[in-house]
Amino acid sequence: MNENTALIPFRIDIPQADLDDLRARLAHTRWPEPVPGLADRTDFSRGIPPVYLQELADYWRDEFDWRAQEAKLNAYEHFTTIVDRQRFHGVHVRSSNPEATALLLNHGWPGSFVEYQQLVPLLTDEFHVVVLSPPGFGFSTPLSGTGWELARTTEAFAEIMTRLGYERFAAHGTDIGSGITGRLAALHPERVIGTHIGADPRYLGLVGEKFPIPDGLSADEIAQLEAVHSADAADRGYLEMQNHRPDTxxxxxxxxxxxxxxWIAEKFKSRADGDRRTPEESVDRDQLLTNVSLYWFTRSGTASAQFYYEAEHSGLEFAMPSGVPSGWAVFDAHPLVRRTMDPWKAIGHWSEFTEGGHFPAMEEPKLLADDIRTFLRSIS
Structure with a gap:
């Protein structure tokens, strides 16, 4: 049987019953007993502080306006399409310039297409922007079955870009999306004009695991890398659960x-040393809660965790080399990022910013937009 390749217009319209159910569940939350001495709302050393979480949950229940956020999201063109029996959701924002370059934005966890909400309007003067959600994320649900990992998702994204009419396109990604971005270039170099990666010091956690430790590091550099690994290990509980026990x-x-x-808000805590900011001081609170709401309404908490399990057990390399021009923008820059991940300085465009972090499209959208634009202009 031939698969239906149609691009089906889609509009976000969460049933009112789901909104009422969310508020009722929030109102009847069974909170843990407070532990004496742990009342600091900015101390995330044991995870997200219950006193801070309760404040955020109260705002979500009583003040956050999903319908207003839904209307903002529906200002863009949305579509769904089926690839290999899996439903995919995408956002497609055309530039006023019909000759504009197509740009695919790839996100990871715990992000979604909402992550690029502030970035998209900064790019459409020069680019036709497409944001695709991987299987198990947002409206790319429910999962059609097992086996949706980086390789299969990459091929599906390439097919969707064809359906949209883009034989040639550029790609940007962060987190899991950087793996999809790199794999697209490696497997489809004739189609991918250039790749742009948004990175931060957390990428150093991949050195020694997904990327080799380069030769020639000094004793001080090795000590710095070990310190980063130690800090990263304290934050890997979610990763081990999603890699190995997503159902639980x-x-x-x-x-x-x-x-x-x-589960999500903790990941928006700034990881800069000594920084006491809470998540909504790093990103817009309503945008953060729109992202969390999307996970809740689509049951993506479980489905997106399956992507981690599939990736961990696929045996695939996270990164694949290609000859396609590549640019990196490193936020909350750490000198070891380039020293360990590009020791040969093979990446032609490399930018470092003291601002931002793991979610640059939400934290510093203008810096990111300008860097993407500068990189793609340099290779045009």
């Missing part, structure tokens, strides 16, 4: 909105 954590994320909120 998925039940809690699907049944408890506060559980889903805690």
């Amino acid at each position: 954590i998925g039940v809690a994320l699907t049944d408890s909105p506060v559980g889903q909120l805690a």
Whole structure:
């Protein structure tokens, strides 16, 4: 049977019953007993502080306006399409310039197409922008089955770009999306004009695991790398659960909105040394809660965790070399990022910013937009 390749117009319209259910669940949250001495709302050393989480949950229940955010998102063109029996959701924003270059934006976890909400309007003067959600994320649900990992997703994204009419395009990505971006270039170099990666010091956690430790590091550099690994290890609980036990954590994320909120909001805590900012001081609170709400309404807490399991057990390399021009923008820059991930300075465009972090499209959208534009102009 031939697969239906149609691009089907899509509009976000969460049923009112789902909104009422969310508020009711938030109102009846069973909170843990407070532990004496742990009342600091900015101390994330043991995870997200319950006192801070309760403040955020109260705002989500009583003040956050999903319908207003839904209307903003619906200002863009949305579509769904089926590839290999899996439903994919995409956002397609055409430039006023019909000759503009197509630009695919790839996100990771715990992001979504909402992550690029502020970035898209900064790019459409020069680019036709496409944002695709990987299987298990947002409206690219429910999952059609097992086996959706980087390689299969990359081929599906290439097919969708063809359906949209873009034989040639550029790609940007962060987190998991950087793996998809790099794989697109490696497997389809005749189609990908250039790749742009948004990175931060957390990428150093991949050195020694997904990327080799380069020769010639000094004793001080090795000590710095070990310090980063030590800090990263303290933050890997979510990764081990999603890599190996997605079904177990998925039940809690699907049944408890506060559980889903805690699981995601903690990752928006700034990781700069000594920084005491809470998540909504790093990113817009309503945008953060729109992202969390999307996970809640689509049950993506479980489905997106399956992507981690599939990737961990696929045996695939996260990064694939290609001859396609590449640019990196490193936010909250650490000198070891280039020293370890590009020791030969093979990446032609390399930018470092003291601002931002793991979610540059939400934290510093203008810096990111300008860097993408500068890089793609340099290779045109």
